[in-house]
Amino acid sequence: MRRTILALSALALMGGCNPDDFGSALDKAPVQYIGEPSGFATNVGRTLLPLAPPTDKPKVAARLLFAGTDAPSLAVADFNGDGNPQVQLASSDELGALGLSSDVSKNGISSAAWLSPAGPIILGMPNVFPDPQGQGTPPGRVAFLNLPADASGKVAFQYARIWQDGVSTDGAPSTQPRGHFGLAVARGQVTQGTTDEAIVVADNGVSVVSVTSGLSASSTCTGALATPPDLHRSLAVANFLSGGNQEIAVGLPVKGKAGQVFILQYGIDPANPTLPAGLFCARKFGVPNSVGNAAVGGFGTALAAVPHGAGLADLVVGAPPNQVYLVYGDGRTPKVFTNKAQLDPISRKPELDPNTGNSEPDNNNDSEFGQRVALVDIDGDGTQELAVTALQADVGGTPKAGKVYVYKLDGDGTTPIAVVYDSNPIANTGYFGIGLAELEFNSSLACAPKGKDAHVLVVGDDLGIFTFFRFAGTLDLTKPIASDPRCFAQ
């Protein structure tokens, strides 16, 4: 009471209560949220692209590009200072230059990747055009974007090149494939070995696109890949097979049937040696027999490559509604992650939030566990952990709000070390975890041992983006969760 009276007296003397106090306090909150940026509709946090941390910042800094899937919108969140995100939106002129003017299409960017840390950025826009040929399917575009920043850190969304349906809008020759060009994009060294290339997924195939010369290769197993998937395509590029170049893993989940993952390799198809070199289907697989041969329709919904230096990369395959598989490149028996019966013994359950009762993951089969997967080194030990989205998981009493489970891949492999969720969960339509990314901070400049950057988990939902600087829970861990990279938490 005395404290209150003294505080109120001081407030009165100082001119009242400062509403910014709450902002100041919440700037230090363990989770920073970017909510409902101007111009965005739904699916705000679906397309996330961590950029290279700016080196010109003295303190905690990172940049995250995110795009609106359902509306022409594009933005960069610039984390600087104390790690609070400052959002810079692309102007309508800049969006127009990318072919995202609102009078052309109400759709936005569905995928993004960068060719190099400094750019250009690959933006997949599969729905930006109405169907020009009456086929009922938008042709789609892929745009290349540069993001130069001035001395103040302000970036410019600078048009570099646009490829539409494999045809350059400035006169390059038409190529295959067609329809929803840009469903997924990735960077890889597929055809040239040491040259970064843009890998673009469309309805009926996968292409390799050069910024300057356009399409350089397309998938040749078109028949298999032309099967319309029920879910959005997933894409991962890594050295999955023996050979000098990287291979392309693309997922084809089919609802009600057996989802598959195709490994595309560039070269002459051994099965059709007369054809010119292209992206032939080197391998395809569903649920590995070693862990069960039941058909999983969601198998391949999400993919993430786990590179191992000189060795073959492992592949994480999301198979909703309730499974994720870790397929080892060295042929070991795949590891299966589920959100069911994988938390025993009870003593290792995370004690997360006594208020919400989120003491354990959902056990229901319809939590859409595996809709998204990502690799994030949240504990800073140099080895990435696996983040898995259960898009329809309940959060406390809020149904189908969504959760993200984090697993240590070098642990026993099946027990989550953390579960994150929205502290203000939205029932049914929150879609927490619809986007996952690892954001790298150059906190080493000020707050961490020099030369060691920090990585944090970024989770998107339908209306915004969460940046988890700290993880809740008193976890029984062999290694501690990474400390908050922001200075005030050190």
Next chain:
Amino acid sequence: MERLLKLASVSALCLVGVTVGSERVGLAQEQTAPDPALQAAKAQFEEAQVLYIKEQWDEAATSFLAAYDKKPFSSFLFNAAVALEKAKKLDRAVDMFQRYLDKDPQARDAADVKTRIESLKALLAPPPTTKSEKVSAPAAVLPSIATKGLVIIESKPTGATIYLDDKAKGTFATTPWQGSLEPKPVKLIFEAQGFKSEEREITPRTDKVVELYISLSEQHFLGWIEVIANVPGADVFIDRQEIGAIGKTPYTGHLKPGQHTLWVSRPGYQTAQKEIIVEPGTATTHTISLDTVAYAVLKAGGRDSKGARLMVDGTLACTMPCEHRLDPGDHQIVVQQEDMEAYSGKLTANRADETSLDLQFSPKPPRTKAWAWAVASAVSFSLAIWRAADGMSVNDQINNDIGNLTKFTNNSDSRRSTGRWDYIEADVLFGVGAIAGLMSLWNFLEAGPPSTAAVNTVNRTGPDPKKLSLVPFGVPDGAGLAATGRF
């Protein structure tokens, strides 16, 4: 001198009435109605005297006692005793003489009566039984005795001193008096303080009741005085100031003889007091010199001024309406009246100034608005504190949650908005409270139009400012009156 003669001519009338026997002798200015009992006693007395003369002693004694029953004069008992002695009824005579003494122990003849009682008792004693006793006890010889008359003396005023024949003999009695006097001419001298002495000669009789009533006249010669002052028009008071002035200087008039106190006063002057002695039938002139007062007088009044506080030079002078003396010089005048704006002004006072201050008060503005603002301020501050406390609670919760590793508090926490609004509401309410407080203070301090006063100063040493002089004047075509005055 004419006034003196006139005074003498109106001197009081002295009326004296003397009744001898059954008739009043002379006139009385204020006679009371005849006393029926006295009249009956007198008649019975005269009847007893007739019987006594006829030497019908027993009947005479009985008649004297009957007269006594009607009016218990002691003389009636004496006469009855004499009649009984004449009738040789000595034992009854002794008893009756004794009753006489009991009735009037201070009787002038009390000693003689006692001697006679002893003598009568000796006669009544049994004869001596031895020769020696017979020789040594000669027979008693009683002196002759006769009945008494009755003299009744009353006067106005009562208590007058009665002298017989000569005042040098000393006081005989005071009125009223009744008794017997020797049946020979006697001069009665009456004196009473403040009244003129009177003398009457009467001849008492043993067979009559003499009734004398005398009304003394007040001393009736007044003195004449003339009072003159150096200031005409000054009020003249005699003996009692509280009954008001009897006139103004120059004053002339009659006064009763004796010592009197004379006051002469006029505003602006110090009141003069003088003790004077008025001799009957004299004329005296008294000259009074009035000195100017060494102060000024402030008369404060006006509508709604009752109970107002008159402050002179910061000190409470009096409660209005009132007068206050001021020392000559400059003064700061302040008048405070409840619920009214104070009056403030300066006044320069000179000796003998009389300044009237007629206040016109201006009411203070009502404090209703001030109180309303004060209540609004208090309510606003209370609400502000309430909202601020809520906001602080939210802030504490946020900080606690941020520090709690088990919670994913994010920067878009809905409590940010809640807390901000709490603080904004608190700020607004603090602001409203402060404004309302200032308004309240302003309304409390707000003053209405200042109270005013009509100030009129007159120096009382000058001519009467309201006196109007009419001066006749003539012109070739007629005449008229010119009015001059000082206002």
